[in-house]
Amino acid sequence: MIRPLAGMARIGLRFQLAYRSDVIMTVLALIAQVFLLRMVWTAVYGGSGQARGLTLDALLAYLSLANLQAFATTPVIPRIAHFRIRTGMVFFDLSRPTGYLSQMAAFQVGHTFGGLLMLAPAVPVVLLVGTITPTAQPLGYVATLSLGYVISVMMSLLICVIGFWTLETGAISLLYRLVSHFFAGTMVPLSFFPGALGVLAEALPFKYMGYVPAAVYVGHLSGGQVGRAVAVEVAWIAALAALLWAVWRRAHRRVVINGG
Amino acid sequence: MIRVESLTKVFRRPHAFSGPFGALRTLVTRRYDERVAVDGVSFEIPEGEIVGYLGPNGAGKSTTVKMLTGILTPTSGRIEVDGRVPWRDREANARAVGVVFGQRSQLWWDLPLIDSLRLVGDLYDVPAARFTGSLRRMCDLLGLDDFLDTPVRQLSLGQRMRGDLAAAMLYDPPILYLDEPTVGLDVLAKQAVREFIVDTNRAGRTTVVLTTHDLADVEALCRRIILIDKGRVLYDGGIDDLVTAYAPPRRLVVELADGETRTFEIAGGTSVPELIAQVAAEHAIRDLSIEEPDLESVIKQIYAESMR
Known part of the structure; x- marks a missing residue:
């Protein structure tokens, strides 16, 4: 059971490394984004020391970290699945002894790992720009981030499966990327979102891919809040697993009956 | 080895409307179009035989192959492959069959050929020693050594097809489905593919179902053909008998x-x-x-x- 998944993860990693020029652009975009956010937010804060419980330093550390996380975990499998469904190559994925969803998930994990390797050179710059110092809650950070990553992979799988109906996930992927980055709080921390938007952002699971772990890291969320976040993440994972299972069953039924 | 009885597959799709808002009407319609792709096909293929499964475009060849691999379920009828019902025992069936589609590849386009072959070894859990032996044999039979480390997108069609054949046979499946394996290949590459098919069939008693439009493939490889059109079997028997009977x-x-x-x-x-x-x-x-x-x-x- 492990070996097929390790094999798929290696393909995901190799796939990431095969596109080095892509990664260089991503590194540049990440650094540029962090610099721009620093400029904008420094100007917004002006002389005032704090806003909504965040000092400028904590805010910059938060934004840099949230962007680093979001860039490193950007899903690739909707694009891969889309291509393979349209070209009919998905036939081979479906004919393997290993399940389709676990193949895709393993590919994503390998790809993310490759992304981390390639982003490594940018990390010191980001840490410096964000004036990031070691966290007081390493355990909470790792826990919320890992669970957030699981949520992110499951959402990507959901988009892959939707591709079996629409045959076209390009637009959905783009929309997902925009929405997920925005509601993950990579531009503006969630605590700054006004009224209904704030409620919506709090309710959606995207915050676990950016805001929540980063806020734990800088100490904006602490103590019982961290425990609560972890519990809600676990609940999200359970709910997404059930949803994914149901949707996949229907998609697979559709494939075996109508040939996709 | 393969037993197919009154196999039927009917595709049911929402009726496609044309004109303004056609796409929208297609999306919400309750009207369905039915198309019979395979219509009461029966045949038996004993172990070790190479059978040509022939028919014009849209005859139902690929649909049959997809049902044999367990990707599609039949609307009615029965299939037994090596004692298993493919779509019920999909995992075991997957290990028993290799598939090559001339028109699409299972190789990862952006990665060196060897990566895709290693992935096959992992996915089918081929023990390391057996994998090394298998890979060596494929390299010798198909002459892969020169381009093992070349990204698949840079391979010629003939090289890619050889890579696909290797990927389909690396885990030694007793059954091989070949769907137009020589399409678009030059004379020499076609020859290499045919020789490989003959060799695997002889060496491992591999049962081969060959779908092709190239009758030279059929004449070189098969003694028996199953001819289908519009989902029905028109002829099932020896090539020589066919020529005599219908000449x-x-x-x-x-x-x-x-x-x-x-x-x-x-x-x-x-x-x-x-x-x-x-x-x-x-x-x-x-x-x-x-x-x-x-x-x-x-x-x-x-x-x-x-x-x-």
Whole structure:
């Protein structure tokens, strides 16, 4: 059971490394984004020391970290699945002894790992720009981030499966990327979102891919809040697993009956 | 090895509307179009046989292959592959069959060929020692060594097809489905593919179901063919019997002195010398030849008859 998944993860990693020029652009975009956010937010804060419980330093550390996380975990499998469904190559994925969803998930994990390797050179710059110092809650950070990553992979799988109906996930992927980055709080921390938007952002699971772990890291969320976040993440994972299972069953039924 | 009984597959799709808002109407319609892709097909293939599964485009060949691999479930009828029902025991069936599609590849486009082959070893959990031996054999048989480390997108079609054959056989499946494995290949590459098929069939008693439009493949590889059209079996038996049974008459092709070419059917019982003498008496002949019926003309005739 492990070996097929390790094999798929290696393909995901190799796939990431095969596109080095892509990664260089991503590194540049990440650094540029962090610099721009620093400029904008420094100007917004002006002389005032704090806003909504965040000092400028904590805010910059938060934004840099949230962007680093979001860039490193950007899903690739909707694009891969889309291509393979349209070209009919998905036939081979479906004919393997290993399940389709676990193949895709393993590919994503390998790809993310490759992304981390390639982003490594940018990390010191980001840490410096964000004036990031070691966290007081390493355990909470790792826990919320890992669970957030699981949520992110499951959402990507959901988009892959939707591709079996629409045959076209390009637009959905783009929309997902925009929405997920925005509601993950990579531009503006969630605590700054006004009224209904704030409620919506709090309710959606995207915050676990950016805001929540980063806020734990800088100490904006602490103590019982961290425990609560972890519990809600676990609940999200359970709910997404059930949803994914149901949707996949229907998609697979559709494939075996109508040939996709 | 493979038993198919009254196999039927009906595809049911929402009716496609045209005109303004056509796409929207298609999305919400309750009207469905049904298309019978495979219609009561039965055959049996014993272990170690190479069978040509032939038919014009849209005859239902690939649909049958997809049901044999367990990707599609039949609407009705039965399939048994190596004692298993493919779609019920999909995982075990997956390990028992290798599939090659000439028109699509299982290789990862952006990665060196060897990465895709190693992935196959992992996905099918081939023990390391067996994998090394298998890979060595594939490299020798198919001459892969020169391009193992080349990204698949840079391979020629012939090289890619050899890579696909290796990927399909690395885990030694006892059954191999080949869907147009020589499409678009040059003469030498076709030859290499055919030799590989013969070798694997001989060495491992691999059962091969070959779908192709290239009748030279069939003549080189198969002794038996199953001919289908519009989802139905038109013929199932030996190639030689087929040619004898359906053979269109031989034809006398005459080139006249003025450059015109005329053909005369040699009906059964006609004496060829007499026919030639008769034609020579009426025309000035520059050259003449007798056309023997070949598999292609036989199959053309069968398709033509099934159209009526």
